[in-house]
Amino acid sequence: MALKKANILIVDDDYDMLELLQRHLKDLDFHSFKASSAIEAINILKYNSVDLLITDLQMPGIGGMELIKYADDHFPKLPKLVITGYPSIDGALNAIKSGALDYLVKPFTAGELKTSVEKSLPLETLKSERKNPENSASIVYAGIVGKSEKINQLIDIIERLKNNRATVLIEGESGTGKELVARAIHYKGSFAANPFIAVNCGAIPEDLLESELFGYKKGAFTGANENREGFFQAANGGTIFLDEIGNAPSNVQTRLLRVLQEKEVRKIGEHTAQKVELRIIAATNSDLKEMVKNGNFREDLFYRLNVVNIETPPLRTHASDIPLLAENFLRKYKKEYSKPRLEFSEKAIELLKSYNWPGNVRELENVIQRAIIMSEDIIDIDHLPSYLKYPVPEISSELKSLKEVERDYILKILASVDNNKTKAPEILQINRKTLREKLK
Ligand SMILES: Nc1ncnc2c1ncn2[C@@H]1O[C@H](COP(=O)(O)OP(=O)(O)OP(=O)(O)O)[C@@H](O)[C@H]1O
Ligand SMILES: [Mg+2]
Incomplete structure (x- = not known):
């Protein structure tokens, strides 16, 4: 039955409740994503295809109502189901008014959950979407689009490692989806309900990075006016994503090695360390091996990080995915620019396919976004930048006359x-x- 494959996002700050819901939904043959806060839920919504949102109302931080408002603004067609531990009819009524279709009062039976879920899921859309191969699960996987051998291999690795905590190093050119892959590993895995924290080691000033990552004890240095948790503590139980790891200065590299070896984090100025259990994913678009050779990156750290190695493929090695990617970006942005009928001409697709994208998927995405702004009903070659038509010859490594x-x-x-x-x-x-x- 078409319905059975729906993805359901469940949001509750009560972990037992999440587990219970997931078990019930699994019995009904649904796949579910768990989020223990609205922030995590928003991340999951952004990077996955979700068919139904089930959320608790009372949560610390951003509450269920605000989450529903966010979902209404960004995913207007997504059905919502509200769960509330407070049988306040007022709250439930407000939820319905703001767009939630149905509500359930805790405690509820498996049967009540089943009825509400089936009532909320858009049976028709699901059926029709499944006929359209572009929406089928094999082609969009946690936001990763493609059906080429390269993309299938990538998804295969993610599937294999998503439920363990092995350290992963993602290498790839700029714009090839390194962050996308890191998020997919986390959100597809069994620790998805725990935090995913992304840290760009290249964007945080060197002297701050260490204290941001590991935290500090009050008085550890001038300006340390209070005890502070670092990102490692914050990501405990989930995933820390160390982007642009090649930019980590040597003091950070040394501390990082300790975390990997001892599985514990010591705050700056603290004598004792605290155990952490999390997955570390590092990414880089520089050649770390070369950096090791030149003495700019610790060799022992490199090997500790490189337990599982993933290379994100440059677009030129899977150009057959360009039409799918293009359609996908078109679908994503045409709503935003209120041009629902926009389509590509065949020539435009051919041109997109023939270009050798140095900026990879990000560049393709930008070009399509611009084309959507420039065109009315059809995106034709005139709406695409002229450098696609007259590319400069690349300087290849092969020496030519x-x-x-x-x-x-x-x-x-x-x-x-x-x-x-x-x-x-x-x-x-x-x-x-x-x-x-x-x-x-
Ligand atoms: N296979 C893919 N399917 C769909 N979108 C993709 C794919 N690969 C990359 N993208 C999109 O391209 C953009 C760049 O991806 P991402 O930020 O993950 O790349 P990156 O390798 O981390 O780049 P950088 O090295 O510049 O940090 C994002 O908008 C992402 O969604
Ligand atoms: Mg990146």
Whole structure:
């Protein structure tokens, strides 16, 4: 039955309640994501395809009502079901008014949950979406889009390691989805209800990074006016994502090694350490091995981090995914720009496929966002930046003669203008006769 594969996000600050809900939903054959706070729920919503949101109302920090408002604004079609431990009809009525379809009062039976869930799920949309292969689970996995061999391999690794706590090093060019993969590992795994904390080691000033990560004891240094927890403590039970790890200065590298070896964190200025149980995912787009060779990165740390290695593939190695990615970004942004009928022309898709994306998926995403702004009903080649049509020849590692480069470039230009012998010489700024001669 189509319904059975729906993804349900359950949000409750009470962990036992989350477990119970997940068990019931599993018995009903639903997959569920758990979040113990609204912030985690929002992250899950952003990066996964969710069919139903079930949330508690009373939670510390951002409450259930605010979460529902957020979901209404960002995912207007997402059905919501409210659970409340306080049988205050007022609260429930407010929830319904603000967009939640149904509510359940704790304690409830498995049967009551089943009825409410089935009532809330949009049976028709689910059925029709399943017919559309672009929405099927194998093509969008926790926000990762693609069906090429490369993407399948990537998803395969994530599936294998999502439920353990092995340290992972993600390497890949800029814009290839390193952060996306890190989040997928966390949110697909069995610790998804615990925090995911991302720290960009390149963006935090060197002297702050250490205290941010490990925390400090009051009086540990001037300015340490209170005891403070670091990100490692905050991520305990879940995942810490150390982005741009190559930028971590040596003092941080040394402390990090200790965390990996001892599984404990010692605050700055503290003598005793506290045990932590979490997954560390590090990412980099620089060559860490090279940095080790040059003495800029600790070798022992490199090996400790590199327990599981994931390489995110550059787009040029899975160009067959470009149409899917493009459609996916179109679907994502056309709502935002209120152009629901917008489509790509075949030529536009061909052009997107033929370009060698140095900025990878992020660049593709930006180009599509711009095209959506520029166009009305159809995104055609004119709405795409002209550098896609006339790319500069790449400097390859292979050394070529000027003649060869010239030949390659002329052929590229000709291909980009569909062999039009009038346009090509215009772009090349030579006359037609010269082009003819060169082609000979
Ligand atoms: N396979 C993919 N499917 C869908 N979106 C993707 C994919 N890969 C990357 N993206 C999108 O491209 C953008 C860049 O991805 P992300 O930030 O994860 O890359 P990154 O490798 O961390 O980049 P950087 O090195 O610049 O930090 C994001 O908007 C992300 O959603
Ligand atoms: Mg990144």
